[in-house]
Amino acid sequence: MIEVKNLTKRYGDHTAVDHLSFQVEEGQIYGFLGPNGAGKSTTMNMITGYIASTEGTVVINGHDILEEPEEAKKDIGYLPEQPPLYMDMTVIEYLRLAAELKKVPKKDRENMIADIMDTVQLTHMKDRLIKNLSKGYKQRTGLAQALMGYPEVIILDEPTVGLDPKQIIEIRDLIKSLSKKHTVILSSHILSEVSAVCDYVMIISHGHLVASDTPENLAKLMEGENTLELTIKGSRTEVEGMLNAIPEIAEKNFTSNENGLVQVNVKTEGNEDIREKIFYACAENQCPILRMENTHVSLEDIFLELTSQDNAAANNTGASSDAEAIQSLMDDDASEEPETQEEDNREGGQE
Numbered sequence: 001m002i003e004v005k006n007l008t009k010r011y012g013d014h015t016a017v018d019h020l021s022f023q024v025e026e027g028q029i030y031g032f033l034g035p036n037g038a039g040k041s042t043t044m045n046m047i048t049g050y051i052a053s054t055e056g057t058v059v060i061n062g063h064d065i066l067e068e069p070e071e072a073k074k075d076i077g078y079l080p081e082q083p084p085l086y087m088d089m090t091v092i093e094y095l096r097l098a099a100e101l102k103k104v105p106k107k108d109r110e111n112m113i114a115d116i117m118d119t120v121q122l123t124h125m126k127d128r129l130i131k132n133l134s135k136g137y138k139q140r141t142g143l144a145q146a147l148m149g150y151p152e153v154i155i156l157d158e159p160t161v162g163l164d165p166k167q168i169i170e171i172r173d174l175i176k177s178l179s180k181k182h183t184v185i186l187s188s189h190i191l192s193e194v195s196a197v198c199d200y201v202m203i204i205s206h207g208h209l210v211a212s213d214t215p216e217n218l219a220k221l222m223e224g225e226n227t228l229e230l231t232i233k234g235s236r237t238e239v240e241g242m243l244n245a246i247p248e249i250a251e252k253n254f255t256s257n258e259n260g261l262v263q264v265n266v267k268t269e270g271n272e273d274i275r276e277k278i279f280y281a282c283a284e285n286q287c288p289i290l291r292m293e294n295t296h297v298s299l300e301d302i303f304l305e306l307t308s309q310d311n312a313a314a315n316n317t318g319a320s321s322d323a324e325a326i327q328s329l330m331d332d333d334a335s336e337e338p339e340t341q342e343e344d345n346r347e348g349g350q351e
């Protein structure tokens, strides 16, 4: 459906997007996840033909976005980070303009506009001036514009930035419902958003695709080895001796040894379940197990591991340290704040 090959964008000697390749298949919600400045907007702008790539190709349903832009763009609806709204128009006037620009046949326009307003729950606001709408309704208007012409693919750049928590939930639900009829690609710097909404996650860092899979598979991939956290009653020597006798254990990491309790994390190389072996070994040596837990790897852990070198992200967000930048990625509320910050970045960054 969409095939991106070696997509690259350079601004002078800065490479914003570096040889990205991926494919998008029908009927799923894809999430582009990455810190501020990772290259998400640049990628989306290239996919939608807003800006030209320095290298590489984007082919949409067989049409190259640069060579056959009209055919390729027909299949795409785009809601950029800053929705292209005309503040002095009413919602309906704006949507009529959008329908005209999308070359929706005249006879179909009014029905399509009514249907789309219904889908995004905007009908009761149709005669309001856009400048008088709340941010949530402005976003719905932008979304309605993206849906005009019923394109197969909807591309949404940070669709919930700047919305209040209630509006965020409503827009996320709306996005999920859109996936029944459309393939959706959205970008976000917020992990919880991507894991709440997306079937497939592409993690981007410094313009590189560092991982792509379902949230569940990414977690499995990162687990790689089985990790068990244990608290065992006994001495460290006893526990170490017992664990040494279990050949499947590849690594042991003793984290504490106090008050007759040993805390240890053990890893196996394969996916073999060694819990029973540990149980019987401890029972035989009369060392009760007080706690045994499989370590859970969350999407957050993966994201941090894959993007922890992202010093540039810290610079771009204006955060004073990596830790701050990473914290902002993990913090849902951060979506409220960056609005002005991002605008600042943009003003400084855009050519």
Ligand SMILES: Nc1ncnc2c1ncn2[C@@H]1O[C@H](COP(=O)(O)OP(=O)(O)OP(=O)(O)O)[C@@H](O)[C@H]1O
Pocket: 011, 014, 015, 016, 034, 035, 036, 037, 038, 039, 040, 041, 042, 043, 158, 189, 316, 342, 345, 349, 350, 351
């Ligand atoms: N027009 C431009 N001229 C120069 N540099 C640019 C331009 N647009 C983007 N950049 C730079 O390219 C990099 C990627 O920017 P991009 O906006 O794609 O990131 P992003 O992941 O979408 O982040 P954000 O969420 O902050 O928009 C950044 O370092 C940015 O400063």
